[in-house]
Every structure is written in C-alpha cells, then in structure tokens.
Amino acid sequence: MIKLYRFPPLGSLPSASPFCVKVEAYLRLAGIEYEPRDMHDPRKAPKGKLPFIRDGETVIADSSAIIDYLEKSDRGDALDKDLNPAERATALAYRRMMEEHTYFCIVHMRWARDEVWPEVKDRYFSAMPVPLRWIVPGVAQKQVRRDLHGQGIGRHSDAEINAMALADLRAISVFLGDKPFFLGESPTTLDATGYGFLTSVLRAPFKSPIRAEIDELKNLAAYCARLDAQYFADG
Template identity: 35%
Template sequence: MVVVTLEECVVFARDGFRWFCSTKSRPVSVAVILVFGAIKLHIYLSKRSRRKKWATAGRDVVVLHGFPRERFSPGTSPYVLKLETYLRLAKIPYVMDFTEPLGPKGLSPWITLNGEEFADSQLVIEHLGRQYNKDFSSGLTEVQRAVARTFNIMACEHLAWGLRFWRYSVDCCRGLIQSTSQVSLFLRLALFFLRWKVLKALWIQGTGRHTQKEVEHMVRQDLAAISHYLGEKPFLMGMEPCEVDCTMFGFLTQIMYNYPGSPYITMLIDDFPNLQMYQFRLRDLLWPDWNECLNPPK
C-alpha cells in the first residue's frame, strides 16, 4: 500500500502550478484557459437567454422546470408530477420547460415566477398556496392536517427511498430506460453516473444497507398504511382532493407505469386495488389530457 503524505501532495501541487505557469507550457495554459472561459461564457449566455424566454410567459404564469415527458407517464420523477398535479388542481396557469430541469438547489422540479426562482416541490406548493390563495388543506381539521402532513413526509422521505432502491440497485435502471422515450448514448452515460450517485446516497441514508426483501417489506407497509387510511373514500382526506393527494398521485403513478417487473405493481393489483382506483380517479379528474402528455402522444 502506497502512503502519500500531505507534504508530498503540497509539493506535487506546487510543481504542477509552476509547470502550468512556465514559458514552456504557456501555449497549453492559454489554450486551457480559453477553452474553459468559452465554456463558462456559453453556459452563462445560454442561461440568460433561457431566462429572457421564460419572462415572456406572462405575469403570474408559472414556468415549471422538470424532466421531459416519457413513454408511459408524463414523467419519471414523482416530485415533478406532484407539483404539476397541484398546479392543475389549483388551476394556476403554467407552462412546462424541459431545457433546464435542475434548479438552483441542483434538484428537480423548480419554478420561475415573475422573474424569481423557487425550488423544492413542497416549498413551491406552500408558496403558491399563499400567493394564489389555493390552500386546499385549510378546510381540514388540525388532526386531519397532521395526518396529511405525516403521509406526505412518509411518501417523500421513506417510500421514495424504497422505490429508489428498486430502480437503481435491483433493476439497475432498466425500467427507467424502458420508460424513456429517447435512449441515447449520452443518456446511458448520464444514467451510469446518476446510478452511482444514488447508490452512494442510499448507503448514506441507510436504505441501501438493507436486503431487497427487507426494503420490499418497508414499501409494503407504506402502501398498506395509505390503502387502509384511504379505505373507500374517493380521496385521502375525504370527498375533495388536496395537496397530499398530489403527492400520492406522483408516487403511485411511478409504481404503476415506470416500474415494470417490480413487486410493487403486484402489490397494487393483488393487495391494494383501492390505490389503483385512487390513481385512476385523480388521473381522470386532473389529467384529462394524459395521452397527449405522453412522449410520443397516444
């Protein structure tokens, strides 16, 4: 085993910097600086151009940034679907943008509204609810609001990790590729690095340390809790949909359309059929143009 000391690293960095600045290497140095500068300038000008274009959407029109439409559902991210479903429920005017899916926090979705940028699907929903007076949970009791918040967190912070475990660890992104409308070499390379990143996050978070059987048991418990609480009600909190239904729609849609071969589809069909019907109900109510939102449209 080779051990490199801190002093050796400092000497190596110093010598490298001296070579980079030396007369001999000056043409290479200049070329590197010019290429790097050109790339940075291109990125800056492209971002500025896109923001000018988004500004033409109109006053109080939300520009929703997310990943492109896909073959079996309007998207493969539960969080993008969650936010777009809320915009439809609230009847807030919006347009989609697929050119810059990752926002200021490096996550998707995010929105541009009247020249301002907002990130994180839940924070965006809360902000829009205040701005447009579209808080669908305001009519709930305090206990109901607490239950809705608990289910929302369970889906986004627990169920989500179980689904990631299947998609990136067990299935190795095969289902994700199958759901994607255009599979290029660049996409496969991007998915390779994304999978490596997610697997690392799964290990740090803890779900990645469990066996496949253990994770499936956790997901089953989450789905059972949602199913039992939903019962025969049309929506999770009663007769009318609210924000937590948008969250559930995003995750149930992923299981039903973008997880081919997963045990979770079987769970919905055999063990929790009311969740299937619940997803269909929300889809018919808020996504009447579902087929037109697929890529390619049906």
Template identity: 25%
Template sequence: MAHLSYFVKQRPNAEFISPTGKVPLLKVRRTLIPEFSGIVDFVAKKGVKLCAHLSDSQIAEMRAHMSVMDVLLRNVEMYVMWKHNDTYTQLTRYRYGSVYKWPLNWILPAMKRREILTKLQDSGWGDKSTEEVLEQYEKALRALSSQLGSKSYLFGNQPTEADALLFGHLFTIITMSLPCMDLKNAILNYTNLQDFVTRVETEYFKI
C-alpha cells in the same frame, strides 16, 4: 387540483438547472422553485392551499403522511430504479442517458448511479435486501390504503397536497413498464388505491 394555469416543458437538463438538483422544477418568470415541497410552499404563500379546509390536527396528520411518502416511497423507488441490477441495466441506464450523445449517455448514468447509491447508503437503505425494501413498501401502502378507506381522497371529498403527492408516486409505478413488477403488483393489491389513481387522472389530467 389547484386550478392554476401552467404549461409543461420537457428539459433534459432540468436537474442541472434546479437549485437543489432535484425535480420537479417550477419556473415563474426568473424564479426557479425546485421539488414538490418547495412548489407547495411557494403557491401557499400566494394564498393557494388545497388543505385550507382541514383542521389543525388533520393538517398535522397530512404532513405525517407526506413525510412517509417523500422519504419512504422515494427511497424505495430510488432503490429499485438505481440499485436493482435488472432495472438499472434494462431501463434506468437507457432512459437517463437517452438525451445525451456517446460517451455521455454511458458516463452520466454511471455517475448518477454512484450518487444515488451513496445517498441510499447514507440513509440506511444501501444494505437492505430487495425483500426488505418491498416489505417497507407494502407497509407504507397498507397505511395509505387504510387512511384512504372508502373516501374519494385521503381526507374526505376534496383533494389535498398529500393526494397530489400520492398520485404522483402511484401513477408513475402503475404506468411504467419495469423489469421488477413487485412495486406495481403491491399497489394492485389495494383496490381503493387503484380507484384513487383512476379518479385523479380522470378528473384532473384527462384532456
């Protein structure tokens, strides 16, 4: 979206070399910049801001939407991937452990699951039922769909950092085959969100 030159490297140990233990991870020469917000701040300091055309009030609103996505959508996704038993046993455990040899391919997913479940508990999500989690997800999607409306992007005809973040969340769920289809089905209830994903993929990621 920002038309910056980059290339992608797949690294099984990305989370372990990340300063915060989280991905995505950007490497610029010897500098490591972790997480979406860190990368956005880094390129902004270089003078690249997708939101440069927005007013101060719109930027504040954009940041509020990004906060919802970064906290609520992330917690929902972690809940489904790591706490939902069918998803963990049929998908997450194997995907996370696939790059390691036995016995690490069993030990590390179990350790990661304990770590995630502790984080969910600390953030008040550990005791929620699946139905409660899906209800929160539906509310977030409804708000994002309302903000998008009939526009091409969340704040008009030009993409912002919020659009990049939203695309990442929605595209991942839509294109992933999950035992729990509730998240994908919730997204598919909103035609404008589906169209948004298709638009961004076609414009920025199709070769």
C-alpha cells in the same frame, strides 16, 4: 403563466420524478395554469434538484416550498384552507412517509436492481449522444447507490426494501379506504403528493418486484384513475 421545470415524461407519467408529478398534480387540482419545461440536468436547478417553478421574476425550488408559495398566493384554490389542525398533522405525517421513505424504496427499485436497471438505463439515457451514453449511466448509478447507502436504505436487502415499500402502500391504502380523496370529499395538497408517489409506483414502465401485492390494493389504482379522469383528461 407559471413555468414548471421538471424531469421529462416517463411512459404515461408526466415526469420520471414523483416530486415533479406532485407539483403538476397540485397545479391541476388547484386549477392553476402552467407551462411544463423539460430538463435533463438537475445541476442547473437552483438547489440542484427538480422540480422548481418560475413565476415572473420569482423562482421557487422544492415541491413543498412551491406548494406553500402557491397556497399563499391568490392563484387557484388554496386546497388546504379548510383543514383543521389534526388533518394538517395527519397530512404532514403521510407526506413525510412518502417523501422520506417510500421515495427511497422507489429509487432503489429503479436504480439498484440488476433485473430493472437495464430498462431504466435505456429509458433515462438512450437519447444521450455517444460517447456520453456509454459513460454517464454508470457514473450516475454509482452516485445513486452511494446516496442510498448514505441515506441508509441501501444497506438493506432487496426483500427487506420490498417489504418496507409494501408496508407504506398498505398503510396508504387503509387510510384512503373508500374515500374519494385522502382527507374526505375534496382534494387537498396531500392528494397531489399521493398522486405523485402512487403513480410513480403503479405506472412506471419498469418491472416491479411487488407488482402482484400492489395489484391487490385495488383502491389505489382506482384512486389514480379517478384523479386522471377528473384532472389529467387532456393528457
């Protein structure tokens, strides 16, 4: 049985990390059995980030590398097997947008907003023993702020980042339209990514500065609810 190493659940999300939710969604969409293993310290992961999987003796890190590995294995359904080159190109572009742009907006909204950070700090670190609980959150936040500055998004104002996140979500909403899945009638690996990132925006138990605008994009919440009912009904 595949073991999925992930950050622990966050409220109703199976993990605090959209990349971990993405892999979990993939495993469910493809019908592959797995055992989740919660980790708090990504420094112990093979590439210093979560998720990774263990399949017998084989260890694979990085959500996309994991999905590539599973798509080529004979386990479960290879979700992308019927996609044509144009669909594959579109899926790659949307995945890159969510992972390389929307993701950093999400991180900024969780870690770098004065009105949100106390809630995030409490959720992420309250189980830590004193004195670590007093020290680690501040050190971690400083590191994340440095990373956001280095990546570039941290140089923009809160309002600019809100607008960037909304532009992504509106594009995703238009692309999804009223289709059951992003690329038509059946789930593909893009739905695993979409579910991971959309639920991380829509359902994280933190104040959201773009809540009202997101709520207007009704097909996104309906899409997540549909996938829940079909694939996450057992919790």
